[in-house]
Structures are given as C-alpha cells and as structure tokens.
Amino acid sequence: MLLAIDCGNTNTVFSIWDGSDFLCTLRTSTHHARTADAYFTWYSTLVKHYGLNVDITDVIISSTVPRVVFNLRVFADRFFGCRPWVVGKPDCALPVNPRVDEGTIVGPDRLVNSAGAYDRHGGNLIVVDFGTATTFDVVADDGAYVGGVIAPGVNLSLEALAAAAAALPHIDVTKPQKVIGTNTVDCMQSGVFWGYVGLVNGICARIKGEYDRSMRVIGTGGLAPLFAQGDMLFDVIEEDLTMHGLTVIHAHNVKGN
Numbered sequence: 541m542l543l544a545i546d547c548g549n550t551n552t553v554f555s556i557w558d559g560s561d562f563l564c565t566l567r568t569s570t571h572h573a574r575t576a577d578a579y580f581t582w583y584s585t586l587v588k589h590y591g592l593n594v595d596i597t598d599v600i601i602s603s604t605v606p607r608v609v610f611n612l613r614v615f616a617d618r619f620f621g622c623r624p625w626v627v628g629k630p631d632c633a634l635p636v637n638p639r640v641d642e643g644t645i646v647g648p649d650r651l652v653n654s655a656g657a658y659d660r661h662g663g664n665l666i667v668v669d670f671g672t673a674t675t676f677d678v679v680a681d682d683g684a685y686v687g688g689v690i691a692p693g694v695n696l697s698l699e700a701l702a703a704a705a706a707a708l709p710h711i712d713v714t715k716p717q718k719v720i721g722t723n724t725v726d727c728m729q730s731g732v733f734w735g736y737v738g739l740v741n742g743i744c745a746r747i748k749g750e751y752d753r754s755m756r757v758i759g760t761g762g763l764a765p766l767f768a769q770g771d772m773l774f775d776v777i778e779e780d781l782t783m784h785g786l787t788v789i790h791a792h793n794v795k796g797n
Contacts, residue, residue: 543596544786545612547603548649549672554583555783556594562783564590572607576614599624600790602648602782625793627652635792638685649782650677651685656785657758658683661776664753666744668774670761672696674736676743678751689743694736694763715769740773
C-alpha cells in the first residue's frame with residue numbers, strides 16, 4: 541500500500557491508498573522539529589484507533605517546508621523499509637515537466653495539484669487552492685504546469701488584519717447574510733468573504749483572457765466549498781486533489797522503473 545504525505549505550511553496530511561481508494565486520512569500540524577519516532581507514534585496510534593491492518597510498501601512526499609523532509613525520509617526508511625519519492629527531487633519524475641522560466645523552482649504542491657487535476661479533468665485548467673496562500677495554477681492541454689498566481693491566504697489575511705489593527709478582533713471565516721455589515725464582525729466577514737470571491741473571479745477572468753481559450757476552474761483546499769457559496773466560482777470542487785495527484789505521480793514513477 542501507498543502512504544501519501546502532503547506537508548504544507550500549516551498542516552501535514554497522511555493518506556493511505558490501497559490502489560483504488562483512500563482507506564483513511566490523518567492530519568497533524570506541521571512542525572519541523574518533529575522526529576521520525578514522533579511521526580510513527582502519532583501515525584500508528586491513529587491507525588490502530590481506526591482498526592486498520594495495513595502494510596505500507598511505498599511512500600511519496602510533497603512538502604512546501606523543506607526542513608521536515610529529512611525526518612519524513614527517516615520515518616519511511618526506519619518504519620516501512622522504503623526510500624520515499626519526494627516530489628520536486630530529480631529521482632521523482634513528473635508525468636509532464638513544468639514549462640516555466642529557466643531556474644524557477646515550482647512548489648511541489650502546485651506540481652501535485654496540476655497532475656491530479658489533469659488526470660481527472662484533462663487540460664486547460666485553472667486550479668485554485670485555498671491554503672496558507674491562495675494559489676492559482678494554470679494547467680496546459682498536455683498536463684504541464686505553465687505558471688500561475690500566488691495571493692495571500694484567507695486566514696493569513698485575517699491574522700495580519702487583527703495583528704495590525706488593535707481594535708479589530710479575530711474572526712471566523714463565514715458567508716455573511718448581507719454585504720453591508722452593521723457591526724465590526726459583520727464588516728470584517730463581508731470584506732474577507734466577498735473580497736476573496738472578487739479576487740478569485742477577477743484573477744480567473746484575467747487568466748482566461750490571457751490564455752485565450754476555454755478553461756475550467758477547479759477549486760480545492762479546506763475553504764473552497766465555503767467560497768463556492770458566494771458565486772459561480774468553480775466548475776468542480778475536488779477535496780482530495782492533492783492526495784490524488786500524489787497517487788498519479790507515484791504510479792508514473794512505479795511504471796517507469
């Protein structure tokens with residue numbers, strides 16, 4: 541079985557793939573000092589809790605936090621006896637290489653999302669991922685990542701607003717009942733929600749105009765379903781897109797070996 545690991549700036553997600561389905565998905569906070577032993581203690585406790593009997597033979601890792609990769613490599617080697625594939629490293633091949641400026645390092649999460657989206661929906665896509673940053677990935681007709689946009693993430697914007705303006709509280713992200721707020725919290729929720737709806741609509745419209753062909757918009761990330769309530773932002777929402785992309789890249793590497 542395959543253990544797919546997606547390490548983001550905020551959370552790290554482990555999913556167990558049996559070749560046709562994800563048996564479970566486990567989530568923990570990202571911390572660069574977490575050791576291989578600590579990962580295994582957390583992982584094995586939850587697997588036992590869910591009553592799973594799994595035999596991990598392969599591990600694939602996507603990480604936007606380089607400092608955690610070493611301990612994840614040790615985790616895979618020590619407890620599963622395998623050398624993990626790490627997206628973005630030379631020995632982990634992509635189905636289609638990105639076409640960007642020479643010397644540019646593309647985030648592994650964007651490469652994985654592009655591979656997963658192309659496998660499910662074909663090419664000419666915009667993948668909007670609501671993570672620590674809000675990213676827009678352009679996927680060409682052959683599946684290559686060809687560029688995109690990086691904007692501040694929703695929660696990052698809220699934290700910056702609360703930190704910089706002493707009178708403003710920390711709030712949850714939710715769809716407001718109306719645009720015009722009549723108290724501070726409503727005003728902030730309206731600004732964040734409708735502001736990001738406008739950001740997604742505006743950037744996608746400009747990408748489509750520049751790309752000059754029909755494109756589908758795929759939403760992913762924890763807040764995608766929430767923002768889909770605001771307008772016709774997405775053609776499809778994919779909650780497990782990153783994990784699916786990891787299985788696609790793993791299958792490509794296994795086939796190539």
